[in-house]
Amino acid sequence: MAAGAPRIFVSHLAGVPVFDPNGDQVGRVRDLVAMLRVGRRPPRLLGLVVEVIGRRRIFLPMTRVTGVESGQVITTGVLNVRRFEQRPTERLVLGELLDRRVRLVEDDAEVTVLDVAIQQLPARRDWEIDKVFVRRGGGGALRRRGETLTVEWSAVTGFSLEEEGQGAENLVATFERMRPADLANVLHHLSPKRRAEVAAALDDDRLADVLEELPEDDQVEILGKLKEERAADVLEAMDPDDAADLLSELPEDDKERLLTLMRPDDAADVRRLMSYEERTAGGLMTTEPIVLRPDATVADALARVRRQDLSPALAAQVYVCRPPEETPTGKYLGTVHFQRLLRDPPFTLVSAIVDTDLGPLAPDTPLPVVTSHLAAYNLVAAPVVDDGGSLLGAVTVDDVLDHLLPDDWRETEFHSPEEIGPDGIGRQDSGSDHGRDRGSDSGTGGGTDRAGTSTEVTGGR
Known part of the structure; x- marks a missing residue:
């Protein structure tokens, strides 16, 4: 490693602001993108998933990161604003690697991943995941009482295997300070499996707040994977009008079953709201004013x-x-x-x-x-x-x-002010980036930007 190169644990990067060279904030870090490699070679860190204006999630290659320090990320100032789409060979570090159960090579003991550390390679702009912070014990009470230790990436195995019941306690802890709307945006971009695991790890009140900010399809999916008793508890914690909207999307039998499991007073409020037409004052109102x-x-x-x-x-x-x-x-x-x-x-x-x-x-x-x-x-x-x-x-x-907004507004990528020209049409920056973003894994040579020739804009508010 480069002399004095800092090692950064990824949980410390969640939500940190991203600035351009002029000091203007362009977004916040929502995840990191890595590519696993054959054998026990440390994964290469490809870039960051950054949320910019309008909740658009874009990919920021590590080649455009000039500094990661003091709770902030500094970029070259050139951003590719095409919406981030995860490739099959890529892994989201926060979303997919934390809370995994893997094994130590030395004694085959099962451990749970609490965090991972990244470090920049010497004389290059490449970054790798080089350390893994784990806790011994596969689950249950042992996860809280077990010994914690930091090991080399090569000292653990099992990251490439599909895992059921991964858990999400550490991922949830990483995002605990996020607003419900921002956490909902994170959940929306996770896989259905991981989304269900995170939902299971949230407490009822937090999950209720997040559900209120999710698109209807995600709401129905998450609620359908909860045990019915817990689903009823979460509906009770939601604002009655939001609970009524969600229940109206369910089949009649499921809706009645959940209403029966809810507290009578809460169920009565929801039933009353569902009796009004959706686009009327009665259908829009909350029953809990001061x-x-x-x-x-x-x-x-x-x-x-x-x-x-x-x-x-x-x-x-x-x-x-x-x-x-x-x-x-x-x-x-x-x-x-x-x-x-x-x-x-x-x-x-x-x-x-x-x-x-x-x-x-x-x-x-x-x-x-x-x-x-x-x-x-x-x-x-x-x-x-x-x-x-x-x-x-x-x-x-x-x-x-x-x-009033379109039905899919929570899923729509809104244009930010930087993308709108005086005529109301999205503008394009003539600049291009010829640096290596997600090129070959050889660590040498050029490679191409994963987004091809998509629009780029200079960073700024």
Whole structure:
């Protein structure tokens, strides 16, 4: 190895920012791409999977990486923006190698891969996986109590074998700080087998948050691979409107079976939402807004708004209703917006500052009218009230956007500002890269860029 060349464990690279030479961030590292080699030769690190604007995942060859240090990656500034597609001979280091069960060559003991380390070769721009951090013990309690050790890549065997029940604890730990939408994007690009393993390793609340951000096909696939009792628990942890949308995609028998396994109160909310047409206020609303009695104070309202599990849209206002406070409530009296709560003394009764100027939405209000209502009055949420005056729920702007965007928007690669010209047409950079990206495994000679002649842009915001 090159003198002083740093060894970097890949778990430390997950999510780190990628910068161009000018210091502008161009994306974040989501995975690393390696190619296994015959015998016990260390795998060659081909490049990084980088998520850029619009959640597009692109391939950044290691030949275009000029520095990996201090929690950041520096590039040459030239990016190929074609969407990353994994080749059959390639392995995703975070997605596929972590949590694997392999064997030590020395004594044939089974170990679990916790991390792997990469290092740059001397006098070259090539990188290799040279170390493996493992724990003795194949699974269960032994995985937590077993001895940990760092060994050479050549000291373990079994990476090329297909494995069932790989587990995903260390992969999940690597991505634990990611937002649910970003983790959902990672899951979407994993293989179905690995996706199911990661889903099994997530706790119910985290999996519920991630499921809400996944395309419908992925949601149905993951839910179908969970045990029914756990699937019901995850549905209970989801927002009722998202759970209703997911259940509506299932066969009738599966839907009823899961609803029966859910807690009666949660199932009742979901059934109520499923009774409305999908593209109406009733079909879009959540049944869990902040509801306060008329004798509650501004201090009570602010305490409710501070709840960490609330979305910003739901925390933007509280709804004042007569008992009962669970939806459907007693008579709806009005809304108090967050800014008004900040302006009045803590002891002020919310019933004294309700906004009654804006009428609520009826549950059968069609989506275009809901959209116009939110836009006309600059709202991020609006109450939904039935003919009897009871609050049923609230429609939030994020739910409206979900239904205004194309059905496949979560899977669509959006154009980033760098790719759009003044005429609205994607532009191309005339520059080209003649460096060796994913060429031959010989370590010498030219090779070609894996993306051929696809569009390239200079890095930047």
